[in-house]
Amino acid sequence: MKIYPSELHEYAYCPRYYFFHVHLGRRLTLREKLRMLLGRLFHWAKGVPDRLKGRHVEEAIEVEVGSGIVLRGRPDSFEVGPESVLVIERKSGRGPRRGVWISDSTQASAYAFMLARLLDARDVKIRVEYASKARSASLDEEKVYRLLKIIDEIILVREYGIVPYAKRSPRRCARCPFREICELLDKEKGDLEIYEPGSWLADTDIDLSFT
Numbered sequence: 001m002k003i004y005p006s007e008l009h010e011y012a013y014c015p016r017y018y019f020f021h022v023h024l025g026r027r028l029t030l031r032e033k034l035r036m037l038l039g040r041l042f043h044w045a046k047g048v049p050d051r052l053k054g055r056h057v058e059e060a061i062e063v064e065v066g067s068g069i070v071l072r073g074r075p076d077s078f079e080v081g082p083e084s085v086l087v088i089e090r091k092s093g094r095g096p097r098r099g100v101w102i103s104d105s106t107q108a109s110a111y112a113f114m115l116a117r118l119l120d121a122r123d124v125k126i127r128v129e130y131a132s133k134a135r136s137a138s139l140d141e142e143k144v145y146r147l148l149k150i151i152d153e154i155i156l157v158r159e160y161g162i163v164p165y166a167k168r169s170p171r172r173c174a175r176c177p178f179r180e181i182c183e184l185l186d187k188e189k190g191d192l193e194i195y196e197p198g199s200w201l202a203d204t205d206i207d208l209s210f211t
């Protein structure tokens with residue numbers, strides 16, 4: 001089973017959204033397609049100076065994280081030093097006022113974790129670059145714990161169809177293409193007490209370890 005850091009990003013954003021995306025799929029709207037193309041342009045433009053600096057740009061990497069479970073992805077950019085790695089994750093959005101979005105932190109931590117394992121690096125730094133600011137942190141135990149917990153839950157959601165937690169927020173839900181079915185699901189479920197994977201992410205929107 002292959003898991004991509006972009007899936008971890010989506011799960012941290014809203015576990016229920018990830019569930020719908022995996023099990024229902026959907027066509028992108030014109031606006032989303034445009035944003036995707038602009039995102040590609042943005043990454044391409046930023047990759048040029050990185051290449052000139054000798055950094056690795058969008059190179060495919062993968063590591064096994066459990067029996068038969070492989071984490072695979074392409075970090076935007078990374079730089080390897082003696083026993084150290086710097087991972088750069090770029091986002092075309094503005095980012096939060098402090099820290100970084102937990103979804104961005106999780107995705108970047110996945111690349112950092114993979115490179116730490118592949119290169120046996122002890123000092124692993126992560127930099128998340130938004131359109132107008134950059135925030136940095138080290139790969140620490142908390143980030144690795146969160147990452148592995150999300151991988152476990154993604155397996156439950158993908159393989160067993162378990163419905164995870166709906167991480168509601170007015171901003172997130174207002175632009176969610178699955179809003180109707182998500183609300184209907186919770187209405188039908190009523191007060192039924194069931195464990196929903198991802199509920200521990202309820203109050204986690206920002207990773208303040210990035211400064």
Ligand code: SF4
Binds near residue numbers: 167172177182
């Ligand atoms: S409506 Fe909100 S809670 Fe439901 S899937 Fe969409 S973003 Fe998540």
